Amino acid sequence: MPLTQRDIDREVAELREAYEASRAAGAPAVHHPARDYAPYRSSALRHPHRPLVPVEPDPETVELHGPVFGPTDVTDIDHDLTRQHTGEPLGERITVSGRLLDRAGRPVRGQLIELWQANASGRYAHLRDQHPAPLDPNFTGVGRTLTGDDGSYSFTTVKPGAYPWRNHENAWRPAHIHFSLFGTAFTQRLVTQMYFPGDPLFAHDPILQSVTDERARQALVAAYDHELSRSEWSLGYRWDIVLDGPSATWIEEGRP
Numbered sequence: 001m002p003l004t005q006r007d008i009d010r011e012v013a014e015l016r017e018a019y020e021a022s023r024a025a026g027a028p029a030v031h032h033p034a035r036d037y038a039p040y041r042s043s044a045l046r047h048p049h050r051p052l053v054p055v056e057p058d059p060e061t062v063e064l065h066g067p068v069f070g071p072t073d074v075t076d077i078d079h080d081l082t083r084q085h086t087g088e089p090l091g092e093r094i095t096v097s098g099r100l101l102d103r104a105g106r107p108v109r110g111q112l113i114e115l116w117q118a119n120a121s122g123r124y125a126h127l128r129d130q131h132p133a134p135l136d137p138n139f140t141g142v143g144r145t146l147t148g149d150d151g152s153y154s155f156t157t158v159k160p161g162a163y164p165w166r167n168h169e170n171a172w173r174p175a176h177i178h179f180s181l182f183g184t185a186f187t188q189r190l191v192t193q194m195y196f197p198g199d200p201l202f203a204h205d206p207i208l209q210s211v212t213d214e215r216a217r218q219a220l221v222a223a224y225d226h227e228l229s230r231s232e233w234s235l236g237y238r239w240d241i242v243l244d245g246p247s248a249t250w251i252e253e254g255r256p
């Protein structure tokens with residue numbers, strides 16, 4: 001019999017209670033999810049079971065064989081997902097802005113930030129997404145930008161819809177945007193997800209809940225910022241990304 005949402009919710013609650021008990025007993029905070037986070041069924045299949053193989057002797061030689069990019073490769077419309085086709089995409093137009101910061105709160109400048117997301121109906125423009133929500137011919141759902149000298153970035157897009165997935169029966173992901181940060185080399189790539197405040201699906205999403213620490217989980221949720229909203233144009237969300245240290249944004253492990 002397929003697992004129900006209730007089964008998953010129970011597993012999530014048990015793991016959270018175990019984490020909180022360990023914290024109460026003095027264990028340090030854990031910002032990253034366990035690699036085998038049982039409620040997120042496929043997580044057990046998606047990480048190495050053996051120690052990683054170091055790239056020897058010189059990790060930088062990998063860079064000689066990888067793709068390269070420079071500031072001139074990132075064009076003005078790459079950060080505006082509503083201008084990449086002849087018509088405008090359907091949905092609620094939003095601006096997502098923030099800063100990329102290191103553990104000391106210093107801006108990280110000149111960084112390539114990429115994002116990808118479902119359209120307003122919750123469908124990806126991707127062959128593997130075949131669930132019966134409409135595609136939007138004016139929305140591909142990918143964008144990129146470089147951070148400015150103050151570490152800032154900004155994207156214009158449409159708010160993605162929630163979508164179903166097959167983790168368990170009647171499983172739905174809260175609206176989210178995937179982010180990738182490249183660092184100074186492709187081997188440093190970091191991947192994470194941003195969520196929208198107040199989503200009723202948070203409690204039922206084993207991917208978000210795999211971050212068992214409440215504070216770390218909240219760091220993945222953007223804030224609605226009226227100062228960023230533009231009159232008669234878009235709603236503004238602010239989301240800062242902290243690369244490491246106690247305020248670090250959770251970053252997915254095991255991604256290339």
Ligand SMILES: [Fe+2]
Nearest residue numbers: 117118176178
């Ligand atoms: Fe997604």
